[in-house]
Amino acid sequence: MLKKTLSLLLSSLFLASIASAQSSLAPLQAKTAKTEVHPEHHSTLVVVKFRHDSGIRLRDGLLVDLSPQLTDSAADLVAVRGILSATGGVVSPYFQQSEAELDAWRHSGEIRNNQVLHDLNLFFAVELPSKSLVGATCDALNAFELVEIAYPASKISDPVVVPNVVQMLSNFLTSLFAPAPDYENQQDYRNAAPAGVDADFGQFFSGSRGEGTLIADVETGWTDDHEDIMHKSLGNFVGLGPAPYPWDHGTAVLGELVGEDNANGVKGIVHQADVVMSSHLGSAANIGTAIIHAANAAGPGDVVVLEVQCYSGAPSPHPCEYDSAIFATVQTATANGTHVFAAAGNGSNNLDSGSYGGLFDRNVRDSGAVMCGASDGESLNIAYFSNYGTRLDAHGWGFNVVTTGYGDLYNGGGVTKEYTAAFSGTSSATPIVTGAGIMINGIHREAFGAGLSPLDLRALLTATGTPQGSGGQIGPRPNVRDAIDFIGVPQITLSGNNVPGGTLIVDIAGSPGDSYTLGFSNSLLATPTHITPYGYRYLGGLSQQASGVIPASGTETLSFPIPNNGSLSGKTVGYVQAAVTFSSGPGTGSFTNYQPVDIL
Numbered sequence: 070m071l072k073k074t075l076s077l078l079l080s081s082l083f084l085a086s087i088a089s090a091q092s093s094l095a096p097l098q099a100k101t102a103k104t105e106v107h108p109e110h111h112s113t114l115v116v117v118k119f120r121h122d123s124g125i126r127l128r129d130g131l132l133v134d135l136s137p138q139l140t141d142s143a144a145d146l147v148a149v150r151g152i153l154s155a156t157g158g159v160v161s162p163y164f165q166q167s168e169a170e171l172d173a174w175r176h177s178g179e180i181r182n183n184q185v186l187h188d189l190n191l192f193f194a195v196e197l198p199s200k201s202l203v204g205a206t207c208d209a210l211n212a213f214e215l216v217e218i219a220y221p222a223s224k225i226s227d228p229v230v231v232p233n234v235v236q237m238l239s240n241f242l243t244s245l246f247a248p249a250p251d252y253e254n255q256q257d258y259r260n261a262a263p264a265g266v267d268a269d270f271g272q273f274f275s276g277s278r279g280e281g282t283l284i285a286d287v288e289t290g291w292t293d294d295h296e297d298i299m300h301k302s303l304g305n306f307v308g309l310g311p312a313p314y315p316w317d318h319g320t321a322v323l324g325e326l327v328g329e330d331n332a333n334g335v336k337g338i339v340h341q342a343d344v345v346m347s348s349h350l351g352s353a354a355n356i357g358t359a360i361i362h363a364a365n366a367a368g369p370g371d372v373v374v375l376e377v378q379c380y381s382g383a384p385s386p387h388p389c390e391y392d393s394a395i396f397a398t399v400q401t402a403t404a405n406g407t408h409v410f411a412a413a414g415n416g417s418n419n420l421d422s423g424s425y426g427g428l429f430d431r432n433v434r435d436s437g438a439v440m441c442g443a444s445d446g447e448s449l450n451i452a453y454f455s456n457y458g459t460r461l462d463a464h465g466w467g468f469n470v471v472t473t474g475y476g477d478l479y480n481g482g483g484v485t486k487e488y489t490a491a492f493s494g495t496s497s498a499t500p501i502v503t504g505a506g507i508m509i510n511g512i513h514r515e516a517f518g519a520g521l522s523p524l525d526l527r528a529l530l531t532a533t534g535t536p537q538g539s540g541g542q543i544g545p546r547p548n549v550r551d552a553i554d555f556i557g558v559p560q561i562t563l564s565g566n567n568v569p570g571g572t573l574i575v576d577i578a579g580s581p582g583d584s585y586t587l588g589f590s591n592s593l594l595a596t597p598t599h600i601t602p603y604g605y606r607y608l609g610g611l612s613q614q615a616s617g618v619i620p621a622s623g624t625e626t627l628s629f630p631i632p633n634n635g636s637l638s639g640k641t642v643g644y645v646q647a648a649v650t651f652s653s654g655p656g657t658g659s660f661t662n663y664q665p666v667d668i669l
Contacts, residue, residue, distance in 0.1 A: 094121050094185045096217050097393035098428055104207035104221065106200065109380035111222035114354055115195040115206055116163060116394055118217045121188055125215075127162060132193075145215035152209045153195060156202050163192035163394055165309075165358045174361070178404030181369075186404055187397040189361075194222075194354055223353045223379040223392055227289055227318040228412040230454055230467070230494035252478070252488060253336045255471045257447060258325075258501050262535045262548045264447045266465070266505040268338045271549035273662040274558065275597075275604030276515030277508045279342025284326060284507070285363030287347050287356070288376035290316030291323065295485045297334035297473050301327045301344040308362025309355055312348035315484040317474035319346065321492045322376055324473030325500035326507075334488060335472055338504025339511070342372075353379060356389060357398040369406030370510070370520045374503050375399070375438070376496060378414035383425050386414040387456060390436050391428050403437030403523040408510070410503040411438045412495040413456040419541060420458030429460035439506065439527045442543030443467025443498035451540025455495060463530045464543040465501030468493045505547035506530055509556075515604030516558045517656035529555065559583070559649040561661045568669050570633035575645060577625040577661065582618060582652035587627065589613040591643045593663070602657035603648045612643070619649075637668045 097118065119125040124136030125146070132153075134146055153160060164171060171189040178186050197203060203221050210219035253259070259268040271277045290313030293302045302323055306312060312319075327342055328335035347363040349355040356377060363373045378386035379395075388411055390396040399409050413420070420429035427433040442464040443455040451457060452467035469491055471478065476487035506526055514520040521529065533552040534545025553560065557580070565574035577585055590608035597605040619625045631637070646663035 094187065097187065097396060097434065098218055099426060100211045100218060104204045104211070105382050106204040106221055107382045109224055109385050110203070110382065111224055111353055112200045113197045113203065114222035115158070115197060115203055115219055116222050116392070117193045117195055117210060117219045118393060119191045119193075120215050120217050121191065123191065123215060125191055126168065127160060127193065130160070132160060142215045145213040149210060149213060149215065152206065156206050157198045158195040158206065161194050161196070162190070163194045163354070163357060164189055164361060166361055171361075174365070174405065175401055178401050181406060182404040184404060186401050189357075189397060189401065191217075192357070192394045192397070218393060220393070221381070223381040223389070225349070225351070225353045225356065225377050225379050225389065226386065227496060228376065228378040228386065228415050228494050228499075229318055229492070229496040230415055251332050252334055252471050255490065256335060258466045258470060259336070259338065262550065263449060263546070266338070266501060266547045267550040268504065268508060271508045271512065271553065273664065274512045274553065274560070275660045276511035279327065279339030279507055279511065280605065281514070282339065282342045282507050282511060283345065283367045283371040284339075284342050284374060284503070285345045285347055285367045285372065286319060286322060286374045286376065287349065287359045287363050288319050288322065289313055289351055290348055291319035291346050292316060292474065292484050293346065295320050295324075295473050295487070297328045298323045298344075300329050301342070302346065305345045306348070307345045307366045308347045308359055309350050310348060312346060312350070317487075317489075318376070318496060320474035321470075321472045321489060322374065322496065322500050325470065325497070326504050328473060338501070339507045342507060349377065353389075353392070356392075357394050360395070360398045360402060364402040364405065364407050367407050370408075370514070372408045372410065372503060372507055373402055374499065375409060375411040376499060378412060378416075378495070384416060384418040384422065386416045387418060387420065387425070388413050388429070388440060388460075390438065391425065396428075396434065396436050399436040399438050406522065408506065408523045408526060409436070409438035410499055410506065411440055412499045413440050413442045413461055413543070415443075415454040415494050416456050417454055418456045420456055420460050429458055431460065437523045437527070439463060439502060439530065441465060441495060441499040441502045443495045444537065444543060444546065449535065449538035449546060451537065451543050455498075455543055457541030457543050459542055461542055461544045462527055463502045463534055463545055463547055464537060465498030465546065467495065467498045470497035470501070472497070502530070502547055505549055508549055509547075509552045512553060512558055513556055516556075516659035518602065519655070559585075559647070559659050559661045561587075561645060561647055561664055563645070563664050563666065565628065567631065567667065569631060569635050569637050571631045573629045573631055573666060575627045575629070577619060577627070577647050577649070578623060579619045579649050580651065580654065581621045581623055584618050584650045584652070585616065585625065585647045587615045587645060587647040589643055589645050593644055603660045606646065606660060607663045608644055608646045631668065639668065641665045641667050
């Protein structure tokens, strides 16, 4: 009871300190002298955010100020009402969640991350009767101190690039004469660095397959009953709806992430992760609401994927967090411990350009999201279409990604049996980065008892990735193997003269003083067993064990004779995995990766 009381007291004291610090919260963006309205802007929608220390709310269709201490804003509020009335603007809250829900989400993020966040209840949407009124209305509203910013809403699209039509036709014709094969051997982005993210190596570690993680995908639509993703996606919609169906783009994204691990189709990088889908229904006005629905379905340690690009007066398309309402939403999500991975967009634009007003400068503002660029497929060079700049954190394949949907690689009869070898854009790159991030975070969580914060995971992806090649900055390509080495997860490697009559060498790498038990089994479990505190055990019944303590060198080397039986040649005779108990540091213990014992 005392602990709970102290916790509540500390929370109230922190909220009081947050309230006193509101005046120090910088505006999300600077006002311009004159608003330019472009064809790429939304036709008639204006977004308005009121000053962060005000209490503007909508009551019975009328804007009121619930902060009586700000009496100096009364005249401004009357004038704002007059402008909106004169233009015929219809005002509604920008976010469709309740005021109480938005307040609770903001406060939890402020407490968790010890930072002041923007009040999402201060954002409003103004629907005007004509696009000709947009610029003048923004300028009139921006003249008042009470209005932090008023700006035209963006247009949006899926961040996908049109693939090679000739190659698509060739692949499609080939599919007419063959059953759908297992395409895992064509998913080169799974392979070892530098070509891939080394998911094939990481998948042998506990927690690497997405177990215990929820992915909330924010975009337009999906074919949720596609044969290769339905085990995770079928009917799992949240928020606005109904989402467009069928929809290849979302289907392709989820194929990269959770394509089922079976003998058909593709294999998702984190195929055991759970999935929900939150559609923005094709409208920029809904993106913030869709992100909140996604983040609320997820939670700390889970993931929101933002698969959308925006168009406005700045060089377009660009990342949607250029929009202040979307930025504030993403920032609140990451402050609450939810990882956000966002497509950088396909505009070939330098996000460090002055045209963006510093809104992609982390020294000005930082949402905490992982911004994902695209490289030229297997090459580490920037893809010609990818946006670039210092805001980008990591990149994935931007060309010819093999995944679900579209039907150019295989069409087995209907939208639920289609596959592509041509998914491209920052659309295809983002789930590759996302999958690697989830894999690394899951391995860290199982090894050390807790996942990484959004900022720490982002920093780890950047620090351990394979450096990019030529072109503007898109960040490194994630490297799961190097990230595992960096964080110090115990692991085993096999070597030796692995022939009948030879010797198997097992190296167990860990921290000096850690104790271990190495197990040998003839089989793997169909469903891995979670054993606290070590994580997931992949081995079946043990036929042999060896125990000891890791020496000062950090590596224990064990040797085992291989029976001199010629019939063993060319066979996998078993599997090894170790349980390591930590002598110090975070966590209690961890399973290592498992390794097959292959006899030559």
